[in-house]
Amino acid sequence: MRTAPSPFAAFVSLVIASGGALIGCASALDGTTGAPDEAVVDESEDAISAAACLFGRTRQSLEASRALTLGPVTRITAASALDEYRKVEIAAGIDGLTTPAAVLGFVQDGELFVRDVTEKASGRVFSYYRYSAGDNPHGFVMAKGTGARVARIGDDSVYECKVSARAKAQVCLFGQTRYELDEKAGLSFGKETTIRPTTSLSAIRKQQLVLGIGGVTNAKDAVLATDDDLVKVRTITDKKTGKAYTSYRAHRGDNPVGFVFAQGSLDLVVIDSDESLYQCLVEGPCVPSETAKAHFVGRLAPDSVYYAASSEADGEAYRDPQGRTVVWLAKTSETATKVSYTGGVNDLWAQRFDVSKTTCGVTVTAEH
Structure with a gap:
């Protein structure tokens, strides 16, 4: 399996370590549902169960996990100089607050504490924020360098978790190329539909889109960032296990790009760039x-x-x-x-x- 990072997002080095995701943040997507032949079938939006969540059930389990490496803590206040990626993370971390200034004005003492959290097995990197509100501990976890929130923390409990534990696949379920991904034996393929800027999407699909495209702050802009203002999507199912995945593809800068998520989650399980597959996290048979x-x-x-x-x-x-x-x-x-x-x-x-x-x-x- 190739290990070079995908070149289709300019800020890749800030988003992934050895196996992370290329993502942005999600917000409401205005517009009406697309034409019938372009309708997108929504999968479940349920969060991953506490038992399966990468971060465990509590803040303490996150901070003590042997599966994670925690970086040093940085304190953020209104006086802190923030790069664009940190601004995007903070702006999407707390519901109803859309700017870093609003977030810092809301939290107790006007301060946030952030540190990198890296999954050892896959290399995925997350930004883990802590703050107090009303003397109670709270927090949120973002896919690093983006506005895709993958978990929330309230009164020391982890909830709304959207990522499970993953490891790099020795043999990728989807193969090594887009050709295999489209036709590989052992997989079944649903009907491919089209997402346009006016297509109505579920919350999870909005987040998947901006997570995959990268460098955008909402799903509409994610679609507009493609060459043809459209993204193709379909469901891929592993016949052996019955597990389903959501596969997206588009063109950016005249290059074919794509990404696949475990259905109903923000687990980015493979990246497609120039028809080669990278950062695969789903094990498959070797044929x-x-x-x-x-x-x-x-x-x-x-x-x-x-x-x-x-x-x-x-x-x-x-x-x-x-x-x-x-x-x-x-x-x-x-x-x-x-x-x-x-x-x-x-x-x-x-x-x-x-x-x-x-x-x-x-x-x-x-x-x-």
Whole structure:
């Protein structure tokens, strides 16, 4: 699985450590429901159960969790110099207050305390805020650098939690490319619908949109930040487990981008950039033949045809009866740990590579 961060958000380095999310904040999306063929089916908006919440049931469990690393505490007052990302976090942290000034005017003694919280297994980073109001302890947790609130704290209890514990997948359920994500065996795909600036959305979908697009403060602006002012969305279900995921895709700067969430939550489980998948947090089966085809063949051009060759010689000798370009792939050998393949175009081999049987990682061994 590739580990390089997605390039489709300029502020990525402030949002993720080794495996975080690219997100913004959510607010009301004005407008009416889109046309019938563009209607978006809402999933449950229920928060994750206390038992499944990454932060536990209480403030004390959050601060003592062995699954989390807590950074140093920073005190914020009206005199503090805040960068744009911190302003967005604070403005979205408390319901009904939409600016840092309003928040600092509301909290007791005009002060907030914030620290980074990092999930060790995935590298996801959050901003954990504490404050007092009416002599009672309160707080909120934001996906770092954004306005997506993932939990609230009141009287030392954690509630409205929207993230569960995750770890980086050794083998990604969705594959390594958008091609696999769209067609992978073992997954079922719902009808794809269109979100436009005027489409009415549930609260969770608003947050998912701004969380995935990044650099925006509401869902309408998230849609407007795409090249065509539209985002495609559909449900993907793991046939084996029955777990459902919400998959979004769009174009930004002429590049295809996308992101997938565990349905009904703010668990960003994979990022799609330039048709490659990154930061996958859902484990899946390793099928070397699927990985090999996705790696070398990918999505065929209209004037091309795929041929499953029995050998390199067979691939180089095959000719399409309709005269189309032939992209062929042949399994050449297999050991206890890897499967070897050769891929070619028409009468020439182009690449030889191995696929690990345990991780489905690809190692190129030779190229023409």
